[in-house]
Amino acid sequence: MADFYINGFSALTGDAETDLFTPYFEARRLRRMESIAKNALLCSCRALEQAGADLHNPKDTGLSVAVGAGSLESTCKFMDTIIDDGDEFSSPTAFAGSVHNSTSLTLSIFLRLNGPCVTTGQFDFSFAGALLTAREFLKRKMCKESLVAVAEDVNPAAACMAPQHPSLFAPVLRGPKGPFMRAAAAFVISGEPTENTRFSVTNFHFSRTDAPAAPCSDFSSAAAPALETVRRLEQGCAFTLKDVFGGAEMTLEAIPYVN
């Protein structure tokens, strides 16, 4: 008995180039779009396409978005305008973009999603929280499929502090994980199998543990566990992903689905 089914998935690191959107949207619609939203949008398009959705008329799809610190480009731009220009000249546009669920807004408008929509922001634990929410949408019959979109931006606030804290930030600077990673992933899940189902998730568990909190040098990323999940799915084999973060653990067991 499956907990839920995965019908489509996609991930990317770095920046989504505009020409990659050619099959989906006109390039002019992407102007001024923040990178975090652009990356999440491209992954979502690919995951939905794989799941067999009509991108111009998606039906009954919920949206559960996971972010780290949110839309950092806009947040920092807003803070920069306060610092550089003063409160009276700070940018209202940047403020609007800085709101955590601005990524979900972009996804809902571009993909015409008008079902349930919740954004989760808790760094390493965001993906697990968003997956829980997407599953609840299905269990409560709020929608037939849920799109789980995960997006993490480069954290310029951390970047500007890194030179002053080289020892603290060194592990992050060395590795792909952390506030200096721009990455996104998306998954389409359902409570019942569809003709496009690729994996059955037989067990999904997320809870707090008494494992020690992550040391400060292990700065977190909302995207890292989602990227790892996509990597395992792409291998096409049954897998168990057990991710123990500082203070919580997530277990995801999946097997390929055969129609």
Add this chain to the structure above:
Amino acid sequence: MNSAVIAGTGCLCACGNSAETCFEGALTSSARFALPLGRVESAYAASYPVFLAADEIVNARPQDESLSLHYFLTAAGEAFFNAGVFPAELAAKKRVGVIVGTSVDASFHCFDLYKSRRIGKTSPASEQELAHYFASSTALAVSRRYGFNGPFQTVVTACASGTDAVGLARSWILSGLCDAVLCGGTDEINLIPYDGFIRLMIAAKERCRPFDKTRCGINIGEGAGALLLMNEETAREFSVRPKGYVLGYANACDAYHPTAPDPEAKGLIKAISFALKDAGLAPQELAFINAHGTASQANDAAEAAAFNTLLKGVPVWGSKGVTGHTLGAAGAVEAVLTICALNKKILPPTTGFSQPDDTIGFSPSTKTLPLAKKAALSDSLAFGGCNAAVILGAEDYYG
């Protein structure tokens, strides 16, 4: 039973330091409405007032807690006391989850540190400070504090976060994921949303006037609302007398505009319709609506469109004239106030409202009204076009 038991509630905001005193504040229209001088370093601080929590609450913040976390833990402590449940006993016996809605505590709290680095100050930040800025989760901090072992989630769906937290908590109970969930929302006065709403020209220099013809914008507020939800079996085991029930929940996107709600309120109508269906209730069974009622032109008009379409004749109460707009906490604060109103069977007046607006099509409550029905709707609208609705039942909902 398709509902979650509300075992206990807690609340603090500008109109009180507990659920009881907050409701008293709502009945008497009394709240701490003042300029945020000393709280926010903004050029606007001398001209745009806010709704502030009491100094004794603010000053009691332990050094290792953000103000938002401190507010939530204070409200949560009241919720446990109200339930007559010791958190440690609950943690030892049951699977307990935590869901907290917030905005400031998840992102907007690094301005001072960011600015100090931008202007070249080199004094090192502490590891604790950096971890808080770059790896914090309000819900995880709460779960750790109480030693709970269930899932946790920090919801950041902007101003709908508090309502989503309450609705999702019910969902976790009904799906068997948890035996109990501590849920709610929390937010503090902070420079970023304070300046941001002013720069968007939707903040008011006067006390807000929800649904009023002369309404001219919102006032930011701060505070927290906490609800301890349980399944029936756990409530029985802990000899809890239900304080109410979460009967239904839904959420739907407008897919319309970054900051403005859909004037036709299609998303809100969808959310309310689903929540009513989820609760198994007809509109006429609602005692009242605790509206989002921010007193911005667009918000109140969109809500009116939804209420006039679906809920014509149901009394409307806007509570932001005494709480201010507490952002990620708003839905939770309003859920607690809604439970208070249902249990006391009194609907408070909508503080700030005096002149009916023909384009709104109804007047919210203008004086205290007796309530006979046992269920109410509380809704929230958020930037990004997210609409959330929760249906709450009184303590005697099931007789």
